[in-house]
Amino acid sequence: MKRSERLVAMTHFILDRPKELVSLPYFSEKFDSAKSSISEDLAIVNKMFREEGIGYLETIAGAAGGVKYIPSYSKEYSLEFVQSLCEKLEDPERLLPGGYLFMSDILGDPKTTRDIGRLFASAFHDQDIDAIITVATKGIPLAYAVASYLNVPVVIARRDPKVTEGSTVSINYVSGSTRKIQTMVLTKRSLQQGARVCIIDDFMKAGGTINGMKNLLKEFDAEVAGIGVLAEAEDEDEERVVEDYLSLVQIINADDRAQSIEVKPGNLLQYL
């Protein structure tokens, strides 16, 4: 097989397996080529991934070695995306009663959710993460997008147990915005003890829901390895109960009566 052809197949293969170790002998056999040629191919792939700002190949030496694609999107790539997101969100027509924001169109676009996933995965790429958790419903596409680039499973907490999931663990938590007591459940089989889990959600005001997930993780003896929210909004009446999170955008002065809103980049960009 020619180098040019091999590079097309190899690029696809590698992109399709982020954070998965692939050995040189595997490539050598798959493409029926000498290890020295494969090494040269991988150097080209690595160079171009870096130039395109989409990450790099990590080389693991030794008998059990090989390469791993680490998705890590560059600051330039990310800044452009975050700015266009701010512009889209900064539309007074999106304002809903209670200072909420209509975001379903944005969350409904798989290209956008993929981009959001990339940014969180890049920010968390050097963390040791075993799983992603989110609570139904809006955070689900984001959780999968992040998980897809970190190559870890997703677990979904629900606000109501469902018959098709088997036995569950449930906790009560106080919603930050409404001060109501709510329930959150997670299927028993879904998380291993001691797992390092990253919390992903679409929206955070006071942080009650995120806090609920933190408490749920405690019940599983799991650790919080990171927290990422698409949009954080101020809550005048309530102090924030969650610290140490990354946000993609910050919603400032959302006022549905005055029909005004301001959206700025969140703190995630500082971690790229």
Place this chain on the structure above:
Amino acid sequence: MKRSERLVAMTHFILDRPKELVSLPYFSEKFDSAKSSISEDLAIVNKMFREEGIGYLETIAGAAGGVKYIPSYSKEYSLEFVQSLCEKLEDPERLLPGGYLFMSDILGDPKTTRDIGRLFASAFHDQDIDAIITVATKGIPLAYAVASYLNVPVVIARRDPKVTEGSTVSINYVSGSTRKIQTMVLTKRSLQQGARVCIIDDFMKAGGTINGMKNLLKEFDAEVAGIGVLAEAEDEDEERVVEDYLSLVQIINADDRAQSIEVKPGNLLQYL
């Protein structure tokens, strides 16, 4: 830029934009290369995509022309995946009361949901589809995976309206399995009139939920462009109310008392 380097960047660029038209002049400028070189590159990409069984490049001639990556996974690729899925599901430990099956671990793995998405996208790749619809919660990752390869938005129907979505349209439907009357709502802004919509869900017994989505689409004057379910199961007491669907696997003789279950490939493979 050398051809080998260009091919790495180009393969990533194309894979990242399924069903999106990219013009030759765009590539020519992006890679600072002659159109004739770009044409040769694209021929190599097309050849290798076909050989790897992951689809092909469609060439659109004329001034507004260019190429489009059509993800269409080969029957061999798909058969292997479906068979391994059947084996995983054919485990009596998965049986839950009422003939349901524990599938959260499978649906929680982003690599698996991506593969499922690819297969449905391949089966529907020559259909004119404007959007994917599913109902919360389990079908969501599958809907996004399919949508991602078809490059269309996802809309999510819910069983309860939510304050953060604005005004909604709701319908009542009869759940096939429990014969209970249930409600399904969809945000008004989420679908355009006349849209051709593909329904995706994780599980179908009698088909009441799928039928509910069909009725909901009628309210939006939208058309059903296709129906895909991950797993279909027999329902002894109930005749199926949905026809014309594709399934990835078929659950036969699931019996939680006898702890027995059989899982076979569904009809989707016939459409690849």
